[in-house]
Amino acid sequence: MKKKILSFVGVTLLLCLVMVISTMTGSINVTFLELIQGLVTGTNEEVAVIRDLRLPRVIISVVAGSALAVSGALLQAVMRNPLADAGIIGISSGAGFTSILAVSFFPALYFWSPLFAFIGGAVACLLVYSLSWKSGLSPVRLILVGVAINAVFSGLSDTFNYRGSYTVTSVSPTTTSTLAMRTWTDVEIMVTFGLTGLIAALLLYRSCNFLALQDKTVQNLGVSVVRTRLLISTVAVLLAAVSTAVAGLIAFIGLLVPHISRLLVGSDHKVLLPFTALTGALILLLADTLGRTIIAPNEIPASIIMSIIGGPFLIFLLRRSDKVSGS
C-alpha cells in the first residue's frame, strides 16, 4: 500500500517537474519566473513563441504518452498477453494509414482525423486477432502476426507518401514521430479524443480485472466475455488511433509502461490504469525532451528514442514469455 502511494506521488511530481523543465528549455531558454510571468501577462515575446510552438508539443506528448500506455495496458488485458502493444502489432500503423488517407482527401475534416485513424486501427486489430487466435493467443504468435500486419500498413502508408516523387522526406510522419510543429489545433484534437478515451478506459477497470481470470470462469459468473473484450478493444484502439493521428507512430510505450507499472503498483486495474497513464505521459515527454535537447539544434524523434529503449525490452519480455504464456 505504502509502495503504491509513494509510486503515485513520485511519478506525479516527476511529471510536473519534467513538464516545467521541458517548457523552459530548448532553442529558447527562459527561467521559471519569466515563463510564469510571460504566460500570465503575455508581454514576454520569447514566452509567446514558447506558448505557440513548444507548449503544444509538451501537452501533446503528455496526452499521447498516457493514451499509448493505457492502450497497451488494455490490449494486454484483452489479449491476456504481456507483449501486446498498439505500435508493435500494427494497430498504430493501420490507424496511421487511414488517417493520412483521410487528411489527404478530405483536408477539411482534419479535426476528425482520429476517427478515420480509428477505422484503420480497428481493421488492423481485428486482423491480428483473428489471424493469431487459436484457442487462445500465444504471445509469440501474436507478435509474429502483428509484425506482418504492421509491415503491410506501414508499406501502404509509405507507398502513399512516395507517389513517385523525388522529394520524399527522410522522416515520414506515419512511420516515425517528430512531434515538432504541432499547433493548438492539434492540442485540441488530442485532448478532446484522448481524454475521452482515457476516461472510458478508467471506467473499464473492473472489466479488465475480470479478463485476468479464464474465459470459462468469467462466463460462469454471468459476464459476456465477447462483449467485454469488444468494449475494451474499442477503447484501446481509439486511444492508439488518436495518438497516431496527432503524434505519429510511436511504438513500445504501450509495452514498457504497463510492465513497469505492474511491478510498482500491482495488477489491479483500478490502480494500474491511472498509474500507467501518468507514467506513460512522463516517459514520452522525457523521450521527446531529451530528443530535442541532447544534440540541439538537431532533433532525435521521440519514437526513435522509444525504439532504442523498447527493442531490448521486447527481447527481454519475449525471453520470459515462455513462463508468462502459461499463466
Next chain:
Amino acid sequence: MEVNDISFSYTGEQNQLQQISTNIQHGKITTIIGPNGSGKSTFLQLLSRNLTYNTGQILLNGKEINQYVAKEFAKMIAVVHQQNIAPDDMTVEKLIEYGRLPYRKAFQSRQKDDQDIIEWALSATKLTDKRNKHLAELSGGERQRVWIAMALAQDTPFLFLDEPTTYLDMYHQIEILELVKELNEKHQQTIIMVLHDLNQAITYSDYLMVMKQGKKIKEGKPIDIMTSEIIEEVYGVKAKVKKDEDHPLYIVPIGIGKEW
C-alpha cells in the same frame, strides 16, 4: 436437472459424447467417474454452458439451459474448474467477491448482503483469517478452497466441481471432500463432481455415473452398481469390491486386466 439424449463433438466429425440421458437428483451428490478421455469433464462443461451440445437438450427447472440469461444462469449454477487462473497479487477476499458479480448492476459497489455471503463463504471454507493474503502466498489446498469459496459466494442451488482434488495430497483431498459433503448436507446444495479416486467417489457420493468413451455405461447408488465386473469393463483393472462392518463398500485394485 434433466439431460435428454445429448451428443457433442469438438470437430463436427467424431462425437465426444454420445446420446447421454440422465436425471440429476436435487439435493444429492452425484459423481461422474470414468477413465481419462471418457468425456467426464466435457459432460460437466456442457451442463455448465461452457460448451454447447449439438443435439438433445438439458433442462434446468423445466427450462432449457440455453434459454437462461447469463446472469440468471450464474445465480443457479456455480462451477469450480480443474485449473483456475488469477493474478498472483490478488487477495483472497477480492477473488471471492467476484462470486457476487451475477447480483451486481454495472458500477454498483459491495452491498450489505454481498458482505454477509462473502463472510459465510470465508468461514465455510475456513479462510476467514486468510482473507487479506495474496493468492501466491497460499498452499494448493487453500487455493482450491478459495475457488470453492468464490463459487459459494454465487449463492447457487447447484455446485459443479471438476476434479477438485487433483494436485492435492491426501489430507487436503479429504478436507475438500468433507467440505463438499458439508455444503450438501447443511445447505442442500446439489453437487455434481468429477473424481478419479473410486473409493472417494463411493464414500462421498449419493449417486455415481460411470462413463467410458463418451457414453454413459451405468448409473445409480454406489452400492448397487460398483462390482468387479464393471470396474474391469470400464477401467481394464482387476479389483476386489469388499464390504465389512465399518465400510459399506470399498475397492482394492489388484492388477491390470488381460485385454482392454
